[in-house]
Amino acid sequence: MSAIKEMVMAKAITAALRDELAADEKTLLIGEDIGALGGVFRVTEGLQAEFGTHRVIDSPLAESGIVGTSIGMAMRGYRPVAEIQFDGFVFPAFNQITTQLAKMHNRTDGRVKVPVTIRLPYGGHIGSIEHHSESPEALFAHTAGLRIVAPSNPQDAYWMTRQAIVSDDPVIILEPKRRYWLKGKVDLENPAPDAFRAQVIREGTDATIATYGPLVPVALAAAEAARAEDRSIEVVDIRSISPLDDETIARSAAKTQRLIVAHEAPTFGGIGGEIAARVAERAHHRLLSPVLRVGGFHMPYPPSSQEHRYLPDIDRMLEAVDRSFSYQRSA
């Protein structure tokens, strides 16, 4: 039996959860509807039947309760993996995540570890109604004590999930829900690179597009389209938002001399601005144009009948590439 399997991202996550449940009896899943139903995205499908109702716990409908009790279980030596049903419903748990989960290790002077993993299906383009398409990563990234990762393909989804669960720190996994059905190869034996590092996934020489999660395939398609105009675009999959691998991003930017950062979340106060500032600090003199951001607008996520205009797509990325090339250095 080959260790390399073709899987969609959702099933790669299922496989990762199954493998961790099997590896450590102290790993538990908890969340709304994750048992018999297998979660609203079916990511936990079959796991309750396999591991029992005590390992795959259908919780009461209470997000703060899910995270708060996960903290208590983690303090006692368990490794809870909490599922929040949708991005827009993480806010009732915001307090537990930011004031308790993120700070417990620090407040106890390192005595208490809280290895809680929070799975958060996030992002838009699924044509849903409000509160089902948001990208709250910046709100969490601003809080020290949390780790935040976003896989963009099945291989990463599998290994990042496993690495998140075994990490002694709290980790939020942003699962790009519009990519749940994206197919790819998963090498079940050889881990993907460190979950907390960025990766250059396409080499180029003229400009870099750095992005994560749902927009990675868009960036790859934009790079492909740019080839027709003889522009060679490098693509960096950021993968980890906290810690941010600004070194890898800056190295790519210094090489291509132009950087575009893209994410679905609004640009104002977002991760793109943080990356722009960090890259400017590291590689200002190497850049031929300012770091440009492509992202959502300063508005609540719009009704999804308008999301095609709100979400960054290939054209918006290419427009940013053009804009980057339009800057002239004054003598």
Next chain:
Amino acid sequence: MQPEEVQPVQLLTPEGKLAENEVYSPFIAELGAEQLRELYRYMAMERRLDAEATSLQRQGQLALWAPALGQEAAQVGTIAAIKPSDMVFPTYREHAMALYRGISPEELLTMFRATRHTGWDPRKHNFHIYTLVLAAQTLHAAGWAMGINQDLRLGSLSRDRAEDEIVVACIGDGATSQGDAHESMVFAASYELPLLYFIQNNHWAISVPTRTQSRSPLVNRATGYGFEGVRVDGNDVLASYAVAAKLSAEIRAGAGPKLIESVTYRMGAHTTADDPTKYRSSEEEQLWKGRDPIARYQTWLRAAGHADEGFFAEVDAEYKDLAADMRRSVLAMESIDLERVFDTVYSEPHRQVETEKAWLKDYEAGFAEEQTEAGTAG
């Protein structure tokens, strides 16, 4: 609709007379004279610590103090009735409980002197760190109790030990309005957790009276979640002990969660930053002064022949020393180093933390160099 009054369980009247109670008296009968004196000792110790901490704050030696004055019986009675292996999740005012669990005054005061966020090891004392975000700890308590049930299932906790282990979630009357308190009780009921809720109704949430949090006695909440609640006179250490002893034994035996509403009074300010004269009457304060938990117990101990003048004099002397030691240790307290704060943000290395820590080191080294240069030049 008028809220229904629920008479709290009381064994010791404010005059210090012991009343018979069919259900609860037997729990008191089990206590020997030494144990009875022990209860007094911890109540007196908390009161002394409280007075000293208040004065240290007034002298600018503590950033803040949250007195537990008046709540000594509620806390000591309850914690004395459970086992040292039971995990307690306190708020920020459970000083008597902390002392009872062997946490030193110095450890207790680190947070209030703001030299560290926490002074004690929660596992060593089975006493979690103080939580300032109201009611957040009630969910951690529920999670801990879920962990107990998991341990049982895995067999890593033998049935005997499981019968030995319950969890206590402390919460104030004001904090019962928080969503987390509700969610915790839902989880506790649904999973039949070995969890005892200990509500100290000290009548005020800063300036807001309990009736704004609930029109019905807080004890009635339990019924709504499907478990039992008992209202107890929190200024009566014997009743506090008996009620907690009975309920905790039932929880150990597998009865699921229970709740205590301990009716007491915060005799002092909410914290040293508060001015209670703005929101409550001196008549009310006087009324509760007449119900002082320590005076009441002292009267009875003496009348029942469990303690003589020599004992009280000895306790007094001991706590005079405690106050002096406490002052010395507070003034000598060393602050945590900011480097250490960097080091505990995460368990595992984190790039941004490391970079910022290195930057600060360089930056501060620059000043040190300047100073040496200036020193040489001068």
